[in-house]
Every structure is written in C-alpha cells, then in structure tokens.
Amino acid sequence: MFERFAEVYIPTEGTNLKPVPEVPVLDNIDRVLGHLDGPTLDEVHTGLKLFDYGSIVLGLHFARFGNLTPEDRTHYIRRWDGGGETQRAIVGLIKKLVAFGYWQDVEAARRVGYQGPVSEEAKILSLGNAPMPVIEPRPETPT
Amino acid sequence: MTGTSPDNAPAMPVLQVRTPAAIPDSGITLDADVLVVGSGASGAVAAYELSSRGAKVVVLEAGPYVKSAQFTERLTQSFDSLYEDGGNQANNAGDLVVLQGSCVGGSTVINAAVCFRAPDAVLESWGTDHGLDNLAPSAMAPYFDKVERNLHIQPNGPHEINLNGRLIADGARKLGIHTAPAARNIKHCALTGHCLAGCKTDRKQSMLVTYLPWASELGATILSGTRAESFEVRDGRITEVHAIATDADGAEKPVNVKAGLVVVAAGAIQTPLLFQRNALGNSSGLIGHNFACHPSTAMLGEHPDDIYSWLGATISTYAGNIEDPREGSYLLEAGFLGPLSISTASEGGVGREYVEFIENAKKNLAAVTLIHDHNVGRVYSENGRKRIDYELDDRDFKSLQEAFRAAANIYFAAGATRVFLPTTRRTVIEGSGEVDSVVNSLENGKHLYKFTSYHPQGTMRMGRDPKASVVGPDGKMHDLDNVYVIDASLFPSTLLVNPQETVYAMATYLSEGIAARG
Numbered sequence: 001m002f003e004r005f006a007e008v009y010i011p012t013e014g015t016n017l018k019p020v021p022e023v024p025v026l027d028n029i030d031r032v033l034g035h036l037d038g039p040t041l042d043e044v045h046t047g048l049k050l051f052d053y054g055s056i057v058l059g060l061h062f063a064r065f066g067n068l069t070p071e072d073r074t075h076y077i078r079r080w081d082g083g084g085e086t087q088r089a090i091v092g093l094i095k096k097l098v099a100f101g102y103w104q105d106v107e108a109a110r111r112v113g114y115q116g117p118v119s120e121e122a123k124i125l126s127l128g129n130a131p132m133p134v135i136e137p138r139p140e141t142p143t
Numbered sequence: 144m145t146g147t148s149p150d151n152a153p154a155m156p157v158l159q160v161r162t163p164a165a166i167p168d169s170g171i172t173l174d175a176d177v178l179v180v181g182s183g184a185s186g187a188v189a190a191y192e193l194s195s196r197g198a199k200v201v202v203l204e205a206g207p208y209v210k211s212a213q214f215t216e217r218l219t220q221s222f223d224s225l226y227e228d229g230g231n232q233a234n235n236a237g238d239l240v241v242l243q244g245s246c247v248g249g250s251t252v253i254n255a256a257v258c259f260r261a262p263d264a265v266l267e268s269w270g271t272d273h274g275l276d277n278l279a280p281s282a283m284a285p286y287f288d289k290v291e292r293n294l295h296i297q298p299n300g301p302h303e304i305n306l307n308g309r310l311i312a313d314g315a316r317k318l319g320i321h322t323a324p325a326a327r328n329i330k331h332c333a334l335t336g337h338c339l340a341g342c343k344t345d346r347k348q349s350m351l352v353t354y355l356p357w358a359s360e361l362g363a364t365i366l367s368g369t370r371a372e373s374f375e376v377r378d379g380r381i382t383e384v385h386a387i388a389t390d391a392d393g394a395e396k397p398v399n400v401k402a403g404l405v406v407v408a409a410g411a412i413q414t415p416l417l418f419q420r421n422a423l424g425n426s427s428g429l430i431g432h433n434f435a436c437h438p439s440t441a442m443l444g445e446h447p448d449d450i451y452s453w454l455g456a457t458i459s460t461y462a463g464n465i466e467d468p469r470e471g472s473y474l475l476e477a478g479f480l481g482p483l484s485i486s487t488a489s490e491g492g493v494g495r496e497y498v499e500f501i502e503n504a505k506k507n508l509a510a511v512t513l514i515h516d517h518n519v520g521r522v523y524s525e526n527g528r529k530r531i532d533y534e535l536d537d538r539d540f541k542s543l544q545e546a547f548r549a550a551a552n553i554y555f556a557a558g559a560t561r562v563f564l565p566t567t568r569r570t571v572i573e574g575s576g577e578v579d580s581v582v583n584s585l586e587n588g589k590h591l592y593k594f595t596s597y598h599p600q601g602t603m604r605m606g607r608d609p610k611a612s613v614v615g616p617d618g619k620m621h622d623l624d625n626v627y628v629i630d631a632s633l634f635p636s637t638l639l640v641n642p643q644e645t646v647y648a649m650a651t652y653l654s655e656g657i658a659a660r661g
Contacts, residue, residue: 008493008494009493009494009497010497010498010501011494011495011498012498015498015502016502017498017501017502028219031223032219032222032229032231034229035222035223035228035229035230035231036228036231037228037528037529039526039528040231040528074493074494077493078493081493081567081568081569082568085588085589085590088567088568088590088591089236089237089238089589089590092238092567092590092593093237095486095487096487099483099486099487100219100483100487103481103482103483103486104217104218104219104220104483106217108482109481109482109483112482112501112502112504112505113449113451113504113505114453114481114482114504114505115336115453115454116216116217116481117215117216117217117337118216118335118337119216119333119335119337119343119344120343124333124335124343124344125344126211126212126343126344126345127330127331127344127345127346127352128155128345128352129155129156129157129158129345129352129353129356130155130156130295130330130348130352130353130356130357131155131156132156132357132360133292133293133357135195
C-alpha cells in the first residue's frame with residue numbers, strides 16, 4: 001500500500017527527483033513505526049486498513065487502494081485530504097510516513113538542493129567541551 | 144580529570160557517563176546528597192551548581208549517552224537515537240507532535256539554540272497571579288546574566304543571518320513589525336544548519352558540552368539509560384529512588400539511589416508522569432494539568448530567488464512583539480529545515496503539484512510560528528500508556544491566525560509571489576490582497592493544521608497557594624519536604640518565547656536556594 005501511495009504522491013518519472021523505487025521507503029517506514037507503543041501501533045494499523053479498503057467501503061471504487069489506477073489513487077487521496085477528521089488524520093499520517101521514508105535518503109534530498117550532512121565531508125573540527133566557567137561573585141538569592 | 148582540545152590548548156573538562164553496560168546485572172546502590180532526575184536544561188544546571196557547592200550529586204538520565212562525534216546530521220536518524228519516542232511523541236488526537244530530547248543533555252542537544260529572556264510582562268504576571276514575586280524581572284536579571292555568560296548566548300552576527308533571515312527582517316521592517324537577530328547559545332557557529340540533529344562539532348553550547356562536563360569534573364556521577372521509576376517515602380520525605388538501567392540488549396538492571404534531596408528535572412511530560420505513577424505529591428490534584436506547549440507551525444512563501452532557508456543558522460532573525468505577550472501575540476522565527484521537514488510541516492499537494500512544490504523548496508522563505516497559548520492541556524497515564532490531552536483553544540486560534548496573517552504579509556512585503564499555509568488541506572495565498580480573506584476563513588479543529596511543539600510547559604505549576612499549585616516559590620513541592628522540581632513544568636503560564644534560557648536561569652536560581660537551605 002505504501003509503495004502504491006508513494007508512486008502517485010511523489011511521481012518522480014520525468015523529473016530530477018530520485019526514483020522512488022531506488023529509495024528503501026518501506027524499510028525506513030518500518031523503522032519509524034518501530035518506535036510506537038503497542039496501542040498506538042494498533043491504531044495506526046487500523047487506520048491503514050481503513051484507508052486501503054475505504055475505496056470499497058465508501059463505495060468509491062470496486063478495488064482496494066493498492067489496486068486502483070494511478071489516476072484513481074490520486075483522486076482518492078485528494079478526497080481524503082478534504083474529508084472528515086478521521087480521513088484527514090489517516091491520509092496525513094500516510095503522507096508523513098512516506099515523506100519520512102523517501103526524504104531521509106541523502107541523495108534524494110540533495111536533488112532538491114538540500115546539502116545533507118556536511119561536517120565530516122568538510123572536515124570541520126569539533127570545539128570540544130567548553131572550559132569551566134570562571135567563578136564570579138554569586139548573586140544574592142532573593143527571599 | 145581533564146582532556147585536551149584538538150590544538151592542545153587549554154585543558155577542557157571531560158564528561159564521564161556511566162552507561163547501563165557498565166552496571167552489573169545485580170544492579171547498584173548509590174548514596175548521594177542530591178539526586179537529580181534528568182540531565183537536560185534544568186537537571187544539568189542543578190548538577191553543576193550543587194556540585195560546585197560541595198554536594199555529592201548523582202544524575203539519572205533515562206535516555207542514552209550519544210557522543211557528538213556519533214551525530215549523523217541526518218534528522219531521521221537523530222529521531223531514532225536522540226528524541227523521545229523516536230520523534231513520534233504526540234497528543235491524543237495525533238495532530239500535534241511534541242518533540243523532546245531523550246538523551247544525555249536532553250532537549251538542549253536537539254534544539255535550535257534560540258535564547259530569549261522571559262518577557263518582563265510574563266514574570267510580572269507570575270507575581271500578580273501566582274504570588275511569585277521572587278521571580279520578578281529585577282530579581283531574575285542576575286541569573287539571566289550568568290547563564291548568558293556561561294553559555295555564550297549572544298545575538299546572531301551579520302555573517303550568521305542568511306538570505307531567508309534578511310528578507311524576513313526586511314519585510315517585517317516595511318510593515319512596522321519589530322524584528323531583530325535571534326540570540327543563540329553558540330560559539331563559532333559552523334552554519335551547517337543541523338542543530339536539530341545535534342551539533343556534531345560542539346559549537347552549540349548544549350548541556351552535553353557545558354554544564355554536564357563541568358558537573359562531572361566536580362565529581363557528579365551521571366548515569367545514562369537509567370529511568371527513575373519509584374520512590375521510598377518516609378515522613379513526607381523521599382528517602383530512596385528506585386530506577387531501572389536498560390542496556391542495549393534490553394537487560395534491565397536495578398539502580399537504587401539513597402539521597403538527602405531529590406531534584407526532579409525530567410521535563411513537563413515525564414516529571415508529572417513520575418509523580419502520578421507513584422501517587423505522590425498531588426494534594427492539589429493539579430499534577431499533569433495546565434499543560435501548554437507553544438504549538439508551532441511552519442509558514443512558507445515562494446520567492447523568485449533561490450533562498451535556501453536551511454543554509455546557515457537554523458534560526459537567524461525573529462519578528463513579533465515579544466515584550467508584552469497577550470491574546471493575539473505571536474513570534475515568527477526565520478529558518479527551517481530540508482525537504483523532509485517542509486513536506487511534513489506544510490502541504491504541497493499530491494502528484495505533479497507536490498513535485499513542483501518540493502522542487503521549488505529552495506525558493507521558499509520559511510519561518511516557524513510560536514503563540515502564547517493558554518494552559519488547557521493535561522498529561523496523564525492510561526493503562527501505562529502516556530497520554531497528552533491538548534487541543535488548540537479557540538482563544539489561541541485567534542493568535543494563530545494573527546501569526547499566519549503577519550507571516551504572509553511579511554513574505555509578500557519581502558517579494559514572495561505566493562504563500563503556503565500549514566494546513567492539512569493545501570491552502571495557497573496567491574497575493575497580498577488575499578491574505579485577510581483567506582486567513583479569516585480558517586476554522587479551528589482537529590487535524591486541520593500541521594502542528595509541532597518544541598516547548599512543553601506547565602504541568603507541575605509553581606505558586607504560593609498549595610491548593611492552586613504543586614510546587615512552591617522555592618521549587619519545593621508543597622506536599623514533600625525534600626523534593627524539588629526545577630524544569631519547565633513549573634511555568635504557571637507560557638512564555639511565548641523559546642523557554643530554554645528561562646529554564647537555565649530558573650534552575651540556577653532554584654539550585655542556589657536549595658544549596659543555601661542545605
């Protein structure tokens with residue numbers, strides 16, 4: 001489902017962007033989800049199922065999201081963008097996860113002018129710990 | 144023990160941290176004059192200030208010890224290693240992410256280094272409304288002076304202000320809105336723009352390179368990966384704290400600390416949860432209440448020129464009236480991060496629309512909005528699950544609209560051709576003539592805006608009246624004789640401005656009082 005979502009959310013073909021299939025989007029999303037506590041993860045899974053099957057449940061299409069044409073998938077995402085609170089919450093979460101999965105790739109980010117990590121490449125020295133402060137007369141503690 | 148800097152110049156203090164791997168499976172018991180729970184902005188200051196007066200101090204930090212050399216300058220990896228809940232901590236509705244550090248040094252390691260003194264009007268209102276005359280601006284000034292010296296806090300110089308910051312300041316000046324360079328706790332900033340992923344080259348004067356090594360040098364014992372869990376209480380005093388150290392393999396080792404005084408500095412979410420879990424100190428019924436958080440958004444404005452808002456100081460200039468926070472007050476801070484943050488904090492649409500939006504990311508003017516929100520939230524635990532009940536109050540929504548209006552007008556005055564609002568449904572203002580109509584048409588509600596909080600506050604309210612507050616003016620809990628709270632959970636109302644400098648100053652002041660009372 002995430003792969004089908006990413007294909008239409010970030011259609012990289014014919015652009016300067018790094019092709020989605022070349023980025024480990026799913027692995028990256030798995031790592032994010034790994035930080036969630038059990039109940040929250042259950043809620044996320046419920047939301048994802050609702051989105052995936054919603055096209056059938058809501059009577060919009062006769063197929064799950066993942067099986068829709070790219071045009072229908074785009075249309076479906078836009079409907080959820082403008083939907084009720086629950087729909088907005090779910091589609092917002094999926095967009096966020098896909099963005100996390102895609103943009104943490106350094107090369108993908110560099111394609112839009114973001115420099116990514118620089119200090120090692122530029123060999124910028126660490127300043128280290130700050131020296132101990134000079135003890136000065138202590139302010140009088142107000143009562 | 145001291146180390147040497149790379150050029151073998153003056154010897155520098157060394158931070159020694161005892162990690163869970165160094166604790167035997169059978170656990171350890173430590174004795175201390177003072178146990179400090181938390182190693183962030185307030186805990187580190189307390190550890191140093193009390194150690195410098197001869198106290199035997201133990202610090203427990205729940206998060207890991209990550210040396211700056213291990214920082215990757217990749218935000219998502221930093222979420223994994225440095226942030227609470229991997230950067231996924233959120234309110235119950237899931238429409239507000241609450242970012243906090245969870246590592247040795249706490250949020251000071253991963254913040255944008257922005258420093259403001261608490262506005263005088265806020266400190267004065269704490270005196271008027273909560274009996275905290277001891278925190279009057281004149282009384283606190285020496286403590287702000289001290290932390291500004293110790294942490295090298297100073298306004299950004301011209302070389303630190305990027306095009307984004309200059310254009311936003313120019314736009315604000317054209318509209319008569321107060322603007323100035325932001326102050327930061329930075330020394331010789333390398334301008335990499337990676338503050339939120341941790342400063343790899345130790346330019347940011349976080350607790351990791353200042354107060355914690357200083358405390359360590361003076362003999363404080365600092366344990367990482369060790370979470371305080373429960374208390375032994377006798378005659379209104381905590382006599383022992385039980386903690387769990389968890390190593391990389393998940394093995395849990397008991398850590399018990401017998402201490403004369405306990406100073407809790409775990410932040411505005413973990414501090415109330417600790418006391419709630421122990422059903423302690425809550426005769427007022429207010430522990431966990433009065434949560435506020437400066438809900439923030441990111442405003443973007445597309446400009447004809449390439450701006451690269453992420454290059455240079457993470458936050459360079461600010462705009463807004465911060466001297467007299469009241470309803471409708473806002474603060475705009477110029478600066479933002481890369482395509483990941485832009486994608487999650489703004490709404491670029493779907494498909495070709497999104498691709499155009501993100502390919503033009505470098506053209507965006509960018510600023511973070513802060514508002515002076517009311518303390519309407521609550522932190523609590525439900526079946527062991529952390530819960531944050533917070534929704535934007537309608538009064539604060541008006542402030543948010545004013546922040547949007549000001550940012551949009553500033554952007555157009557600075558030459559932007561269109562402005563993107565941080566709404567969950569793509570909202571674009573195509574010209575200055577549309578600003579009022581678009582902003583006025585916005586409504587408050589769940590999942591309508593892309594909020595992030597960097598500043599949780601208020602859940603252990605300080606005040607003189609034990610029925611209306613949890614902690615007294617000296618930081619001591621009303622219900623316990625030897626327990627102090629010194630973090631941002633004390634704040635009776637929000638600051639509007641970034642709280643770290645006020646936390647440092649208050650922790651200095653309160654620690655001096657603790658030491659003076661013995």
